Amino acid sequence: MLKVGLLGAGRIAGVHATAISSHPGSTLVAVSDINTAAAEKIAAQYGAQAHDTSAILEDSAIDAVLIATSTDTHSDLIERATAAGKAVLCEKPVDLSLARARACQKAVSSIGRPVMIGFNRRFDPNFSALKKAVDAGEIGKPELLSITSFDPAPPPVSYIKVSGGLFRDMMIHDFDMANFIMGAPPVTVTAVGSSIVDTEIGAAGDVDTAVVTLTYADGRIAVIKNSRRAVYGYDQRVELLGSEGLLQAQNILENTVVKSTTKGVTGAKPTYFFLERYMPAYAAEWAAFVEAVKGGTPLPVTLEDGVAALAMAEAATLSIKTGSPVSLASLLD
């Protein structure tokens, strides 16, 4: 039984607490948060103890920690937890600073404890079925990847200001999805974007609508589309053209009812809330972490993956400023 400490007690931490408790091979033993009451509430619900973070890291009975704190603490906590011998599953992104993330990566690599980054979408049953079909050669050689990723509504501008921007905060999931599907990093990153959804977002120095094209060494191309607003729901689709066919992973709908009237044929919308869409993915992500840690097998998403996606976000941010393609290698030498 893997004994787990949960660092953070916010909304996403609650999701992880459920996954940890429901898994037959893991148990939640401790929770910490700067908001003590929040930590206590989760601890009570799942029969765990509320502690401070240091106590959790120092508790030798705890095998693993799940880091679901604010982004600015991720790198430090990864380093402290691995140094304390814990296996780590850390929410994305590793850091808003590529330099800090790379330093963390370097520090951790010498310690040798497993660190997995929480790119939950890799574990979505639809995207993982698509990936499996690609790997099985079902559409031949991949050529052109398209990722559509629209949020239902933009976050408050106050959040936008501290988010690191659309590329680090939102599209980073899609950068990782591209890396997951393509199995290699791109060579160049070219971004266009605007703040057509909300000019306040533009005033805050960010974009709310963006298209990024990625080119690969072997001629493959990927394109990622993001918008902060799709009023009909959370729109999450992946489409891959290959030499022998096309694969598409489509949205999950609220239900399967279809109504035909004089006004048309109307079905349900995509699920609106990301937790509705990705709840099965969080459970599968945790199961994969437990399996790798217990089995001593390679993690399905690594700290390197976290750094790679962050580098792409930095490249896109730079591309939109300069109006030119950015070489990914130029950011990583």
Next chain:
Amino acid sequence: MLKVGLLGAGRIAGVHATAISSHPGSTLVAVSDINTAAAEKIAAQYGAQAHDTSAILEDSAIDAVLIATSTDTHSDLIERATAAGKAVLCEKPVDLSLARARACQKAVSSIGRPVMIGFNRRFDPNFSALKKAVDAGEIGKPELLSITSFDPAPPPVSYIKVSGGLFRDMMIHDFDMANFIMGAPPVTVTAVGSSIVDTEIGAAGDVDTAVVTLTYADGRIAVIKNSRRAVYGYDQRVELLGSEGLLQAQNILENTVVKSTTKGVTGAKPTYFFLERYMPAYAAEWAAFVEAVKGGTPLPVTLEDGVAALAMAEAATLSIKTGSPVSLASLLD
């Protein structure tokens, strides 16, 4: 080049005139109708002559006639045309009277000229693709057939009164579709029905909503659903469960545009008008007739098929009166 006379100049005759003229192996040479002006109009449009029916039947230069007159004239015209040596394509139904249709069948069989009945739906690209898949064994052994056939709106009650009733006028297409798919006639016919769409239809002695179940000697079952009203369009679907899978032929939509808003995900309706839906079927039907007549090969739909469907309509009419299953054989001995 097959020289063709068209008997009748109403709406459906116009559809056939187009099919005859567009086919590279046939040409429309004469048209007749009790409404002379209508005959002259079609004749002018396609470079044919307007004549009276007798003149067309006596013209030895005419190879084939297409009968698109009122139902009560079908049997007589089939007999006269075949006696005059013409190949015949006659609109459904053969007759409203099963006895008259069987007499016609007997008369024609001794003459030996080809007579095809216009069950156009067999030539619909969707239903014929389904039939081809069945025959190729793609779902194994057929077990349970469902036919949904809803008209967008009921005809005037004045028409209902002379139509022969829902089973002879509307469901006869579906009886033929069942025979087409199943490749054998049923053993029993059981009908339920009501006039829930329009009580005037009930007052006229007919039903507007009906479900008929058919049983087959080998244990297969079919069910046909009819309604005179489906406000969203012309709803024409076939579904067949077999030992190794399910086949479904679905509706043709007005276009492929889908709109996602806060109100749901809305696509186009099924085509509303039967000619929109079945125009390709009419052209394919004519092509099949020309090919069989020219090649001397068996017709894809025979007068026997017309009689078989009519017998099923009579059985259903009787079943709804008696409230009991009707043996098809009892009507045909």
Next chain:
Amino acid sequence: MLKVGLLGAGRIAGVHATAISSHPGSTLVAVSDINTAAAEKIAAQYGAQAHDTSAILEDSAIDAVLIATSTDTHSDLIERATAAGKAVLCEKPVDLSLARARACQKAVSSIGRPVMIGFNRRFDPNFSALKKAVDAGEIGKPELLSITSFDPAPPPVSYIKVSGGLFRDMMIHDFDMANFIMGAPPVTVTAVGSSIVDTEIGAAGDVDTAVVTLTYADGRIAVIKNSRRAVYGYDQRVELLGSEGLLQAQNILENTVVKSTTKGVTGAKPTYFFLERYMPAYAAEWAAFVEAVKGGTPLPVTLEDGVAALAMAEAATLSIKTGSPVSLASLLD
């Protein structure tokens, strides 16, 4: 907190145990089964005690029992549990004997404790969304209902022999669905059926493929199609034609991936296992039970509903024997 005893520890009892434990307003305190080890296993997993049934019924600290034992014990346990003051949720069917079920209904009605029958499909998010749309008048006045309900594979013939037959064992869910959607019982029940899937099922006196038509006092019609085998998965669909449109509740698919190749455009199959399809329904069913019991409000599915569906199953069984429609009233006077 509702304290719950679980009678039965088989597969479906495990599903209920999860639902009871996951609900914030209920807790599983005791489990009984003639297989003591099975009861102990479930009890251990959820922190409950294994007891014998009598002990559970006599324990005044237990508020409610969930009956998930074999069908032949349902009526007795319902009577004993209500007599002991428990609220009851009992798996369907109430009994295989309509007479016994009606006696149970009579006994319970004098006791006055709440008894809900586990027609879980009413709580399926798709069917309940369809029902809500009907009740909101979104397709006007209902006219013609179709229910398709195919199992992926037939059970062993040994099970068939003790099942009460397809109508009492399988189609009973669809009878209840018809009652749920139509809001009234039918007037007549007409069944056709055969054992085309497996002749052994026929030899055991049952059918494996059946179509039942129901007529209603106001002219509405319903048709239910059942097959014990749909190799592509668990096929569960409802379709309702109304005066202003059509509602369809379609299948849940294993995932949303679609592959386009030279062989066609292929998507995932419907979920294969009934628990996959209906797991959310079991949770919603339990939540509805807890809400009604705690709030003292009417139960969403009553013992009367259980008897009504059973009467329809008996009528269908009789219809298939006699080859004639059966009046439902004739069975209930």
Next chain:
Amino acid sequence: MLKVGLLGAGRIAGVHATAISSHPGSTLVAVSDINTAAAEKIAAQYGAQAHDTSAILEDSAIDAVLIATSTDTHSDLIERATAAGKAVLCEKPVDLSLARARACQKAVSSIGRPVMIGFNRRFDPNFSALKKAVDAGEIGKPELLSITSFDPAPPPVSYIKVSGGLFRDMMIHDFDMANFIMGAPPVTVTAVGSSIVDTEIGAAGDVDTAVVTLTYADGRIAVIKNSRRAVYGYDQRVELLGSEGLLQAQNILENTVVKSTTKGVTGAKPTYFFLERYMPAYAAEWAAFVEAVKGGTPLPVTLEDGVAALAMAEAATLSIKTGSPVSLASLLD
């Protein structure tokens, strides 16, 4: 009755001949081609005369010409035909040279005869329904447009070499589609591309897979994806995100049959051949031309539209060479 001369007698000319002849307001009177036999064949089929081009242009009885000759003759023939007083419908592109096309535009503007460019896709019932929905404000303010346009198989490399390249030969349709939907030209054009489908195409100096992003003055963004190969058929989709929803125009399928087996749920492929997909568009295009010419009303697609799309193709060609965004204005001053 509009009397029409057809310049060219190749495959696409045959399509136009059918549209001209089938339209009740136009008649095909003459056909020319450097391949005299081809011209005579089409002329015979539709009751027209084969002439040489000069004779057609000088025939004052001819009201309009349809130019379906090789691209290098388009500009000359547009100028000669308008100078001779004809109304003109010319196949796309106007020219491979932007300079020549602009000179043609200038010459024609002083003559004042109507010239329409054959961007047939604007008349596709699906894309025109999408455009109508946009204009009706059904998804609010447009923000992000995606066009997917994949050919089923690449043309011979010999054709590629004289085609003007993917942007002028293939994506020009999509540039016009973007202009049609967005109602304004873009500000910048950024292209990435590779020859991953066939390295011979790369050796010929062209790409076979490309993604182009367009930015607009008001912050809108468009992205166009092209591939010369989609083995499953002709993949033609348009998707537009707006402030109040999403519009998608999807593919036309070969038929509506869906098969469910243990291998999945398989439907028909998109139509493979562009004429299958766009045949209704060619008829609608011709009808729109006839209506505008007869009514003296503005043409739905102008020579200016042809030049605009060509300029975007030139910009994309330049962008892919330089690796940088190209300002459209820089090509048109």
